[in-house]
Amino acid sequence: MTAFLPVEALASLSPQAQAMVAGTGAQVLHAQADSMPGASSISSEAVAASFGQLVSEGISKVNGQLIGSQVDLQKLAMGDAQNLHQIMINLEESRVSFQLMMQVRSRLLEAYQDIMKMPI
Numbered sequence: 001m002t003a004f005l006p007v008e009a010l011a012s013l014s015p016q017a018q019a020m021v022a023g024t025g026a027q028v029l030h031a032q033a034d035s036m037p038g039a040s041s042i043s044s045e046a047v048a049a050s051f052g053q054l055v056s057e058g059i060s061k062v063n064g065q066l067i068g069s070q071v072d073l074q075k076l077a078m079g080d081a082q083n084l085h086q087i088m089i090n091l092e093e094s095r096v097s098f099q100l101m102m103q104v105r106s107r108l109l110e111a112y113q114d115i116m117k118m119p120i
Contacts, residue, residue, distance in 0.1 A: 062101050065094035 072087045081087055 059101070062094075062097045065090075065097050069094040 069091050072081070072090055075081050076084070076087055
């Protein structure tokens with residue numbers, strides 16, 4: 001089994017990219033709110049804060065799954081495992097969640113780099 005990187009290290013990889021993504025998400029959500037009839041006006045700070053909170057919650061969930069998987073592996077190694085099938089299912093779910101998070105991060109960084117290459 002491969003070792004996982006700490007989620008705290010992943011969260012601090014590119015603060016500039018996080019700020020750019022939060023700003024882009026705020027513009028998209030603000031444009032969607034403007035196009036909806038009867039939608040209340042949402043401040044960009046509130047949208048950026050909600051996007052940041054959404055990202056933080058997602059990273060926390062993935063981190064929780066990874067920690068739970070490590071605990072299950074330790075129980076299995078000590079012989080305290082009650083249900084081997086459930087442990088394997090949990091391990092696979094955490095692996096897929098981590099891979100998804102890394103793919104999203106990669107796509108966001110690619111988008112940021114493409115935007116930075118654009119001439120002003």
